[in-house]
Amino acid sequence: MSRSSSRKPRERDEALSCVLKAIRNHRRMTVQQVADLMALNKRTYERFEAGEGFLKVDRIFAFARATDSDPYANWASVKMGAPDFAIACIDSKLLLLCVAHARELFLQEGADLANLQAAPIVEALKVAFTMLSAELDRSRKAANRWLGDPGDPGDPGDPTAED
Template structure:
């Protein structure tokens, strides 16, 4: 029997997996078949009532082409949306691979990396990624605004209330 915290964790994982499945436009029967599970067993699993194991989460991620590490991180982050946001770019799998390489490279010397250094490095990475996304979006919007006049009937990227009227 699950305690209250286990139920909360199962609900977070359940919400993440359901969001990913729906985003992928997959039916429960399709995912159940891909996981080689009876439909009802899969439905219990996705609802958070079945036994959650790392292996099952990895198999779900393979079946839905999503990020198993991001799914697991829905629990400490308390954000099922995080798993969906990382499903396509595999952010947490990539980070885990990079950390694995750091572990292989440094081995026991990892303990000599001071917390202040880690905070500084990861803060810079977060800022760099945030700036990258912001600049990418600005580039596309600027480009569309400048070029839309070349296409008859095109409107600038920020234009709204644009509907066909017969």
């Protein structure tokens, strides 16, 4: 076995451990609380959170239910090695919603989905994510206005605001 292939599971386990701990801490939950909600004994959960043992998809979904998080974002965070992605998606359920809409498209179109080319998928996603980015920008500007942030160029009290 090559050295790089023997490291991959360990790296995945470490990433999983970081993601699970970050989500549990973000939700301000104890190990025992999550273990109870997952119907696991505490030691079994501790091993799962440590990234030990065989990873089961069912356990990722049980953890997501227990912590009210996005199971697909949790898994993507493990693959990316970026626990902050799971936290960013924790309340919006961004990837869960993407998967749900992909499922709806599959239910509507069936096997014809195989005929889709990558380019129109990429273009559709660019439009969707540009709209989401614009919504986040609007939300930030609204929050700045509400807070009376003088650094917001949209603030009428800002002497640097354009007329």
